[in-house]
Amino acid sequence: xxxxxxxxxxxxxxxxxxxxxxxxxxxxxxxxxxxxxxxxxxxxxxxxxxxxxxxxxxxxxxxxxxxxxxxxxxxxxxxxxxxxxxxxxxxxxxxxxxxxxxxxxxxxxxxxxxxxxxxxxxxxxxxxxxxxxxxxxxxxxxxxxxxxxxxxxxxxxxxxxxxxxxxxxxxxxxxxxxxxxxxxxxxxxxxxxxxxxxxxxxxxxxxxxxxxxxxxxxxxxxxxxxxxxxxxxxxxxxxxxxxxxxxxxxxxxxxxxxxxxxxxxxxxxxxxxxxxxxxxxxxxxxxxxxxxxxxxxxx
Amino acid sequence: xxxxxxxxxxxxxxxxxxxxxxxxxxxxxxxxxxxxxxxxxxxxxxxxxxxxxxxxxxxxxxxxxxxxxxxxxxxxxxxxxxxxxxxxxxxxxxxxxxxxxxxxxxxxxxxxxxxxxxxxxxxxxxxxxxxxxxxxxxxxxxxxxxxxxxxxxxxxxxxxxxxxxxxxxxxxxxxxxxxxxxxxxxxxxxxxxxxxxxxxxxxxxxxxxxxxxxxxxxxxxxxxxxxxxxxxxxxxxxxxxxxxxxxxxxxxxxxxxxxxxxxxxxxxxxxxxxxxxxxxxxxxxxxxxxxxxxxxxxxxxxxxxxxxxxxxxxxxxxxxxxxxxxxxxxxxxxxxxxxxxxxxxxxxxxxxxxxxxxxxxxxxxxxxxxxxxxxxxx
Numbered sequence: 001x002x003x004x005x006x007x008x009x010x011x012x013x014x015x016x017x018x019x020x021x022x023x024x025x026x027x028x029x030x031x032x033x034x035x036x037x038x039x040x041x042x043x044x045x046x047x048x049x050x051x052x053x054x055x056x057x058x059x060x061x062x063x064x065x066x067x068x069x070x071x072x073x074x075x076x077x078x079x080x081x082x083x084x085x086x087x088x089x090x091x092x093x094x095x096x097x098x099x100x101x102x103x104x105x106x107x108x109x110x111x112x113x114x115x116x117x118x119x120x121x122x123x124x125x126x127x128x129x130x131x132x133x134x135x136x137x138x139x140x141x142x143x144x145x146x147x148x149x150x151x152x153x154x155x156x157x158x159x160x161x162x163x164x165x166x167x168x169x170x171x172x173x174x175x176x177x178x179x180x181x182x183x184x185x186x187x188x189x190x191x192x193x194x195x196x197x198x199x200x201x202x203x204x205x206x207x208x209x210x211x212x213x214x215x216x217x218x219x220x221x222x223x224x225x226x227x228x229x230x231x232x233x234x235x236x237x238x239x240x241x242x243x244x245x246x247x248x249x250x251x252x253x254x255x256x257x258x259x260x261x262x263x264x265x266x267x268x269x270x271x272x273x274x275x276x277x278x279x280x281x282x283x284x285x286x287x288x289x290x291x292x293x294x295x296x297x298x299x
Numbered sequence: 300x301x302x303x304x305x306x307x308x309x310x311x312x313x314x315x316x317x318x319x320x321x322x323x324x325x326x327x328x329x330x331x332x333x334x335x336x337x338x339x340x341x342x343x344x345x346x347x348x349x350x351x352x353x354x355x356x357x358x359x360x361x362x363x364x365x366x367x368x369x370x371x372x373x374x375x376x377x378x379x380x381x382x383x384x385x386x387x388x389x390x391x392x393x394x395x396x397x398x399x400x401x402x403x404x405x406x407x408x409x410x411x412x413x414x415x416x417x418x419x420x421x422x423x424x425x426x427x428x429x430x431x432x433x434x435x436x437x438x439x440x441x442x443x444x445x446x447x448x449x450x451x452x453x454x455x456x457x458x459x460x461x462x463x464x465x466x467x468x469x470x471x472x473x474x475x476x477x478x479x480x481x482x483x484x485x486x487x488x489x490x491x492x493x494x495x496x497x498x499x500x501x502x503x504x505x506x507x508x509x510x511x512x513x514x515x516x517x518x519x520x521x522x523x524x525x526x527x528x529x530x531x532x533x534x535x536x537x538x539x540x541x542x543x544x545x546x547x548x549x550x551x552x553x554x555x556x557x558x559x560x561x562x563x564x565x566x567x568x569x570x571x572x573x574x575x576x577x578x579x580x581x582x583x584x585x586x587x588x589x590x591x592x593x594x595x596x597x598x599x600x601x602x603x604x605x606x607x608x609x610x611x612x613x614x615x616x617x618x619x620x621x622x623x624x625x626x627x628x629x630x631x632x633x634x635x636x637x638x639x640x641x642x643x644x645x646x647x648x649x650x651x652x653x654x655x656x657x658x659x660x661x662x663x664x665x666x667x668x669x670x671x672x673x674x675x676x677x
Binding site (some may be wrong): 020035038042045046047048049051052055067068073103106109110111113116117119121122123124126129132133135136138139140141142143144145146147148149150151153154166167168169170173175200201204228229231232236246247248250251263269270273274277278280281282285288289295 | 315330333334335337338340341342344345348349350351352353355356359364366369403480481487490491493494495496497498500501502503504505507508509511512513518519520522523552560609613615616620633634637638641642647650652654657658661662665666
């Protein structure tokens with residue numbers, strides 16, 4: 001079974017330093033020094049995010065005089081409340097949820113179905129079709145947007161949810177992962193279902209899908225992150241601000257003079273835009289990490 | 300967004316790849332119909348939105364395909380001439396000298412490694428020949444009075460390669476260092492991991508928002524820190540020499556957590572008993588690292604390098620949002636050129652030809668990866 005790549009379950013004593021790289025227990029001062037050093041590194045690493053949050057909670061006028069600060073100047077929630085009230089952020093958030101939802105569910109479903117067929121069924125042209133799917137792994141989806149754009153522009157479907165989500169559903173990598181998974185399920189599981197008189201459909205839904213839950217969860221998270229943070233394609237097909245996704249919407253007028261005068265509002269948008277995925281990440285850390293490892297082909 | 304559409308060799312996620320039972324309990328004809336239904340949704344979307352666009356792009360690249368008039372005219376190689384050609388081209392020994400010297404150094408290194416037996420001679424020759432051809436090809440340059448037909452393409456190609464060549468090692472080495480740092484049990488390390496990974500979940504537009512202002516010479520923390528230690532402030536994003544490095548720095552901050560996670564997975568796949576055995580044999584930490592960790596991470600390193608090269612070649616969001624390719628064209632990258640040629644200037648045929656350059660590069664990188672991993676398995 002794939003090793004858990006996520007943080008291991010919290011251990012009672014956090015300083016039992018038995019890492020793989022250093023099997024020996026090190027002296028106490030060395031451990032303290034290590035934690036201090038890494039602690040400082042972490043603080044510096046997260047400084048940009050902290051700064052964004054501080055500015056988002058600061059008064060706009062105060063920021064015009066000085067923005068080089070690590071504590072909120074004239075603490076206020078006005079920026080955040082104001083952005084939620086007057087901007088299109090709620091709309092963009094909704095768009096992102098719809099697009100990401102369709103993409104994620106679609107990817108997991110189509111991958112699981114196709115993976116079952118490739119991994120478990122016998123049919124003609126199985127091998128060539130599978131090789132075709134593998135060849136699809138090599139197509140840079142990011143780069144091939146011109147023909148897709150033409151397709152949606154000529155059918156007058158720019159600024160639509162289908163344009164934003166449809167091209168991202170088929171994921172050869174997902175099919176590959178699910179195929180590998182279903183191939184590895186012991187034949188006995190299927191035999192048992194067969195003896196009960198289950199056909200392929202019932203076997204798939206009642207035996208295989210429940211077994212595949214962890215793999216599907218990881219795949220779902222992978223598809224979710226990819227879709228939520230996608231920038232180029234939504235930028236290309238969303239020309240009407242009503243159809244921006246959150247990622248595209250937040251990018252508008254970032255460096256403009258107007259925006260620079262209200263740095264607090266700008267950073268408030270940044271905070272609001274990051275929150276959904278940060279929350280998802282902190283809640284589903286383990287799955288997310290597994291999804292990424294899976295998605296890169298490591299597992 | 301870092302797209303991880305890397306190919307990977309067929310290896311089972313589970314350790315027990317059981318071949319499909321030969322005793323087919325259902326007749327094959329029945330399977331065929333079921334299979335068709337199971338495969339249909341994926342194959343349909345796959346063919347329409349992934350495979351067809353590739354062929355369509357190839358076809359479009361031969362036409363002057365205008366978006367506004369919806370017309371495809373002038374079948375021919377015009378787009379390729381525009382992309383690759385120029386007037387008054389000559390061959391010069393000194394053009395792109397620094398690049399060519401680096402390439403020659405790589406070839407020399409390969410030859411040395413082959414003599415020492417570290418690299419198979421066949422591999423060395425197969426790698427050196429294309430590199431040497433490249434060294435020769437890089438000498439082509441417009442002579443006095445001559446000009447490339449599209450200087451922006453060459454600028455974009457150059458910056459994309461520069462970005463890839465600089466960012467990939469930083470992400471690989473940085474990710475590995477971080478993984479080694481946090482690869483231990485305990486609550487502390489688990490927290491560090493989360494912290495280092497956190498930037499990766501931010502949308503690209505938020506990352507660029509933060510860094511545009513962090514690097515701002517009047518308002519950012521970087522300028523503040525530089526002043527504090529007595530340096531002059533620099534307007535990083537508006538200087539031709541620092542614009543691309545600033546974008547690279549931002550990208551490393553944003554995505555190095557991703558490579559860290561991959562290396563962590565690789566580290567945890569190494570048998571702990573190997574370290575114990577080495578420790579009993581009196582091996583120090585450096586020897587353990589050199590002889591157990593490094594070989595154990597070979598596979599994951601190939602995957603990380605390839606996925607980062609592929610992602611780097613498709614860099615767009617950070618550059619577009621932070622510098623718009625500027626100042627001048629000093630940080631223009633390929634996808635931005637595709638985007639502007641196709642969407643802004645409506646020259647879809649030319650944009651397709653440009654995007655095929657990326658397709659070819661990524662195909663080559665993927666095939667090299669397959670070859671590397673296969674040679675490792677055998």
